[in-house]
Amino acid sequence: MTKPLDGIKILDLSWVFSAPYATLLLQDLGAEVVKVERPGLGDRSRSLPPFQGNVSGYFYMLNRGKKSISLNLKSNEGKQLFLDLAKEFDVVVENFVAGTMDKLGIGYEHVEKMNPGIIYASLNGFGSDGPYSHLPSIDGIAQAMGGLMSQNGLEGGKPLKTGPAVADALSGIYLTVGILSAIIDRNKTGKGQRLEVSMMDSIFSVLEESVIRTSMTGESLEARGNKDPLGAPWEAFETKDGKWAIVCASGHDRFTKVYQGIGRKDIVDAFGGDDLASLEKRAENLDYLNGIFADWAIQKDLDELLSFLADLHVPAGEVKNVKQLIDDAHLKGRNMVVDVEHPVFGQIKLPNFPIKFFEKEMGLRIGENPLEPQLGEHNERILQSVLGLNEEEIKRLKDNGVIYQTNASKHTLKK
Structure with missing residues (x-):
């Protein structure tokens, strides 16, 4: 059964949660996602708990089914390989501090020259302009500076962030909306474009009536716990x-x-x-x-x-x-809780794609057991199929440290 984004190819430089969540959603809609990871360590979430058998459950939940290549983007040859790949892809995604890609020589202007139809999607803490644009950010910083922490917590208590990383998730969802909109626009105009999502902007945009209330009264809404004056x-x-x-x-x-x-x-x-x-x-x-x-x-x-x-x-x-939710009859009945058999974790449960299409099935289908990619696992496949490199050329790139592949063997499902 086809999916809406079948045929869309995404070159994904993002790491940890925010933008990888966006590319996961796009993959669940049918896109092919190829991660571009740094040599040696790869996506930082590979080192985040929970672990079993030295495999990160955190990395797995966000990167199941994706492909991985590992490029040294600080080398001239690695940069050129990236630009050559970008010519053949529809979307580039990155979530580094604003300006990082330009400093590396692989920013939008560099890629657009090679591929005028490229959609170049960036997610960062504060955007590429304004007095905070140079600052790094993670979820807690965005919740604080976007206004959420000031309204979360008990009345009279200290500001609190939410448990789950809602700034990461929300900005990832906004990035998904932006990419889908840019794809529709490109279908009309034939042109790609650059787009950007700021984590601070994302949080500020969902403060409900707080912004208009403050502009009308001059007073900020304080934390009120679980209560509501309505x-x-x-x-x-x-x-x-x-x-x-x-x-x-x-x-x-x-x-x-x-x-x-x-x-x-x-x-x-x-x-x-x-x-x-x-x-x-x-x-x-x-x-x-x-x-x-x-x-x-x-x-x-x-x-x-x-x-x-x-x-x-x-x-x-x-x-x-x-613990209650993963066995909740309502969620299981809506196929929101999916049982997956993993060769290291055993049987685990994952949240499924939350948008229900009544004519097509999105997200994980019952019986699917997608694996996380090993670091650089798809180097040869991508470089051969997309760029036409031969085995000798690929070996030279490995020997020169331009591409990297982990020595860990690819695990397979136990029978």
């Missing part, structure tokens, strides 16, 4: 069986149903109403209102609490951990 009860509540549920009862109607349902009509009388004054009164007393519901919720098991709220059409859900 409703009550609105918080994570512990239940009798030691579990947790998040409850988001927005609006007057849900507020009324909940507190009447727990036998507190006095609270409805004191704080009810759908006018602005009533909404503000509930927001000002949210800790008190949440506390009343918490006293009731701790006497109920989770299932009982969720059933009560479902009957009232109040949004609520269990706070689940990843």
Whole structure:
């Protein structure tokens, strides 16, 4: 079965999470992704935990099914090989500090001369212009400088970053959108282009109403934990069986149903109403209102609490951990949790491509067992099939340190 990006070839210089996540998404849509890694060490995520048998699960989850070549881009011959390869590809992806590719002599202007149709996609911390453009960044820096940390955490507490690297993931998703848009534009115009995603820009763009609120009031929105002034009860509540549920009862109607349902009509009388004054009164007393519901919720098991709220059409859900999620019936039913057999890890579970196409199957198909590429594993195949180099030429490149291949043998699935 064909996929939308079948035939699209991506030359991927990116490393760790942000841009490799973008190229993973594009691969799940059908693109061929060839990683270009530094000799010796390769993508830094090869050295990130969790490990089993000296193989990184972190590297595997982002690079399953991709190909790998290893070029010394500090050598003149390595740079020329890259430029020659770029002539035959549709997209170049990189996520180094802005300006790094230009210093190496393989920036957009260099590649565009060789391939006017190239889409050159960069992801970095702060973009290629502005006073921060020279600074390095990782996920936590982007969350801090983009404004997310100032709004995350408990009220009155220190700023907190999220657990998962959302700045990396979000900027990777934006890069994917940019690349797909550039491909559509090239189909119309025949021309490639350069595009760029900044991690700081990405975080700043999803601060919900914070930006317009601050521009209107002059005050920054502070961290408020799990609470929201739009409703009550609105918080994570512990239940009798030691579990947790998040409850988001927005609006007057849900507020009324909940507190009447727990036998507190006095609270409805004191704080009810759908006018602005009533909404503000509930927001000002949210800790008190949440506390009343918490006293009731701790006497109920989770299932009982969720059933009560479902009957009232109040949004609520269990706070689940990843151990629960990988066996979650709903996610498994939607093929979001995929079982993969790996020769080193054994049977593992991966998250699948989250966009569902009703006529075609994207992402990992049931029964597929893609492997991560060994460093430089596809040197010969790519150099022969794309550039037409012969074995003697490839051996000379190896001997001169222009290309590199790990000595580790390619693992295969055990029968």
